[in-house]
Amino acid sequence: MTSATTTAKTTYREALREALRESLRSDDRVFLMGEDVGRYGGCFGVSLGLLEEFGPERVRDTPLSESAFVGSGIGAALAGMRPIVEIMTVNFSLLALDQILNNAATLLHMSGGQLAVPLVIRMTTGAGRQLAAQHSHSLEGWYAHIPGVRVLAPATLEDARHMLAPALADPDPVLIFEHGSLYNVSGELDPRTAPADLDHAAIRRTGTDITLVTYGGSLPKTLAAADELAVDGISAEVIDLRTLRPLDTGALADSVARTHRAVVVDEAWRTGSLAAEVSARIAEDSFYDLDAPVERVCSAEVPMPYARRLEEAALPQTADVVAAARRAVD
Amino acid sequence: MTVARTTRTRNTPTATKPAKPAKKGTRTKKSAKNRTPAPTADTGRRRDLLEGMLRIRRFEERCVELYSATKIRGFVHLYIGEEAVAVGVNEALTAEDAVVSTYREHGHALARGITAEAVMAEMYGRTTGCSGGRGGSMHLFDASRRFYGGNAIVAGGLPLAAGLALADRMRGQNHVTCCFFGDGAFAEGEFHETANLAALWNLPLLLVCENNRYAMGTALERHQAQTDLALRAASYGMVAWSVDGMDVEAVEQASRRAVEGIRAGTGPHFLELRTYRFRAHSMYDPDRYRDKAEIESWKSRDPIGLLVDRMRENGDPVDREFARIERRITAEIDDAVEAAEQAPEEPVETLLRHVTSAPSEAVT
Numbered sequence A: 001m002t003s004a005t006t007t008a009k010t011t012y013r014e015a016l017r018e019a020l021r022e023s024l025r026s027d028d029r030v031f032l033m034g035e036d037v038g039r040y041g042g043c044f045g046v047s048l049g050l051l052e053e054f055g056p057e058r059v060r061d062t063p064l065s066e067s068a069f070v071g072s073g074i075g076a077a078l079a080g081m082r083p084i085v086e087i088m089t090v091n092f093s094l095l096a097l098d099q100i101l102n103n104a105a106t107l108l109h110m111s112g113g114q115l116a117v118p119l120v121i122r123m124t125t126g127a128g129r130q131l132a133a134q135h136s137h138s139l140e141g142w143y144a145h146i147p148g149v150r151v152l153a154p155a156t157l158e159d160a161r162h163m164l165a166p167a168l169a170d171p172d173p174v175l176i177f178e179h180g181s182l183y184n185v186s187g188e189l190d191p192r193t194a195p196a197d198l199d200h201a202a203i204r205r206t207g208t209d210i211t212l213v214t215y216g217g218s219l220p221k222t223l224a225a226a227d228e229l230a231v232d233g234i235s236a237e238v239i240d241l242r243t244l245r246p247l248d249t250g251a252l253a254d255s256v257a258r259t260h261r262a263v264v265v266d267e268a269w270r271t272g273s274l275a276a277e278v279s280a281r282i283a284e285d286s287f288y289d290l291d292a293p294v295e296r297v298c299s300a301e302v303p304m305p306y307a308r309r310l311e312e313a314a315l316p317q318t319a320d321v322v323a324a325a326r327r328a329v330d
Numbered sequence B: 001m002t003v004a005r006t007t008r009t010r011n012t013p014t015a016t017k018p019a020k021p022a023k024k025g026t027r028t029k030k031s032a033k034n035r036t037p038a039p040t041a042d043t044g045r046r047r048d049l050l051e052g053m054l055r056i057r058r059f060e061e062r063c064v065e066l067y068s069a070t071k072i073r074g075f076v077h078l079y080i081g082e083e084a085v086a087v088g089v090n091e092a093l094t095a096e097d098a099v100v101s102t103y104r105e106h107g108h109a110l111a112r113g114i115t116a117e118a119v120m121a122e123m124y125g126r127t128t129g130c131s132g133g134r135g136g137s138m139h140l141f142d143a144s145r146r147f148y149g150g151n152a153i154v155a156g157g158l159p160l161a162a163g164l165a166l167a168d169r170m171r172g173q174n175h176v177t178c179c180f181f182g183d184g185a186f187a188e189g190e191f192h193e194t195a196n197l198a199a200l201w202n203l204p205l206l207l208v209c210e211n212n213r214y215a216m217g218t219a220l221e222r223h224q225a226q227t228d229l230a231l232r233a234a235s236y237g238m239v240a241w242s243v244d245g246m247d248v249e250a251v252e253q254a255s256r257r258a259v260e261g262i263r264a265g266t267g268p269h270f271l272e273l274r275t276y277r278f279r280a281h282s283m284y285d286p287d288r289y290r291d292k293a294e295i296e297s298w299k300s301r302d303p304i305g306l307l308v309d310r311m312r313e314n315g316d317p318v319d320r321e322f323a324r325i326e327r328r329i330t331a332e333i334d335d336a337v338e339a340a341e342q343a344p345e346e347p348v349e350t351l352l353r354h355v356t357s358a359p360s361e362a363v364t
Helices: A012-026 A050-054 A066-078 A090-104 A157-162 A164-169 A216-231 A249-259 A274-289 A308-314 A318-329 B029-035 B042-068 B083-091 B106-111 B116-123 B157-170 B183-187 B189-200 B229-234 B248-263 B292-299 B303-313 B318-342
Strands: A008-011 A030-034 A059-061 A082-089 A120-125 A150-152 A174-179 A186-189 A202-205 A210-214 A236-240 A243-245 A262-269 A295-299 B003-005 B098-102 B147-151 B177-182 B205-211 B239-244 B269-274
Touching (some): A008 A012, A012 A157, A030 A066, A066 A082, A066 B157, A066 B189, A082 A090, A082 A164, A157 A164, A164 A174, A210 A216, A236 A249, A249 A274, A262 A274, A262 A318, A274 A295, B042 B083, B042 B106, B042 B303, B042 B318, B083 B106, B098 B157, B106 B147, B116 B318, B147 B157, B157 B177, B183 B189, B183 B205, B183 B229, B229 B239, B303 B318
Parallel strands (some): A150 A174, A210 A262, A262 A295, B098 B177, B177 B205, B239 B269
Antiparallel strands (some): A202 A236, B003 B239
16 A cells, blocks of 8 residues: 555555554654564554564564563653554553553653653554453543543544554653454545644534534444434534543533533443543533533443344444434433 | 572572671771781772762661651652662663662662762652652652663563663664662562563663562562572573672672673673662561561671771771761761752642643643
8 A cells, every 4th residue: 555645445454554654664763562563464454564664673573461562662762762562452451551550651740851751552442343351341541541641542544544643743652542343444535644633622523403422433333323313303513532631621612512412422331431521521611501411322331242232232332322312302 | 709690500598598698707907907908909999889888878877867857758768788789780880871770769879870969859859859859769760860760660660671771772772771670579470571571682681680588578488489589580591690789899790790791782681689678668667577686697798897898808998988988978968958958849830740741731
């Protein structure tokens, strides 16, 4: 695949790969490291071909030692490199949580501003592929709890292609969550080459009757819900948060000021979730704009089951979003 | 001096007692004088080692007083008894090398050249502290000296050190990264993950295990199935030595050999330095888990006393030197305390600084 100069058919996976390729080409300090990123081509095929192009020093296979290779990424960042660390899934990132929270997010502050950590960590999140409870959870909201890190959730081809460069330019640690169900999504990639805006949410569809707030893997389902609602004459605005920390609370308040209703769609468990944070922000900032209680559509409070029917039942589905929106509008 | 390649020694002494028996019949001043050996080239070097250790000792003794006077707070982990490790290892490093440390790091910081004034101000939580008052006793940093803390999670600094070493090598710098950690770190996965990664990638990493026999309050044989730590490190395919950590010259020599080997490209090296902390784990610790005889036995091999004895044997004018060094260090620490007392406290308006590199965090 070559750099897109005209609109080109591509997949989310290829867009991510092209972003990696561009970063490796444009900056000698950048290197990719993680589980199976080299010979295997990436657990989900994102880095396929990059080893051949850039060699094993810069596309570096690691042992299955999340703490050691994430921590090594932090150390390498401190010493002037720009590492991109890939972890297979967010569940596995818990093995490196000490390094992410106690070092990456904390060193700048503990050192009185001396030690910035310009590190990017990519990982897969989410369910929908019958991978059961240890490969399917959505824990990005936990990471969004931590001061000192930026948390990104690219939901579109454009964001998959254009979030990496500004993430690498950020002097602080950036976590990028790629939803597993998006890798095969294909479409026309906008030929623009500008980096994505990491500070602001995006309005993916404008509307006047209700605001549907979501991010990542739930965006396609939420857009489908907006389509269904439109059939009934309900005009839904869809906000893609894109950046889970820092949260663009202004975009939420602006939208709710227009629509007066909100549904928050989040694949994480409802209790203590990012959806809880977003709902609270809307309650704090937009209480007098609201004509109905904020609705939430989240996963059932259960470890993700393997069985297809149960997994589908546990996850937020388009019909759930439609039903929540109707409740709010009625 | 015991520098033993562990892979060759079957019967490494179990560390329930000092690695080497205390020297009996230390020569009196008179008999030393009778021998009158000429001062050697070692004289100046030993004086520097002595000063380095004494600075740490006196600094921490002052910390005890200041803690009791509630001038400094938090968890304070004293290094008293282990000074030979910080000073000996640091002698083998250059200013370009990197150091990663633990929460018991006053000694490492001072040996690295961070001033007593900057460390003391940090203990006071003042803006002039080496971490701007955000770190305290457990989180000392100095980027200009490549001193990367100050990690309070046991073994948490090890992966970081591997990354520093990796970056230096990728950038073509012949630097060594030195990572200090305690015997307690052997129980953490991060030690083993890092040892594997460092050996696999042939990283320029010096792993320095300060085996002071206790992981907080739990004795080595109560927290490790195999107490021969160098043997275990060697199993990762790296050079591993056990060294008398009370003998600063032995530490220095072993460190130099290790650093030379690392710079020559032979990959990570491991040093187990057998040492002992004379004080409790932290200022909060009532120290009920060690018996007095054990502590006294190790105190008889005080690293400062051992070096003074050797200098006497060598005919160095050590007593005169000692007094001179004491005066200099006392003045230095007095000044450091005075400066910390006078230093400004950070206004709360700037509380949110240094959360991100932006002037303040957007989240409110």
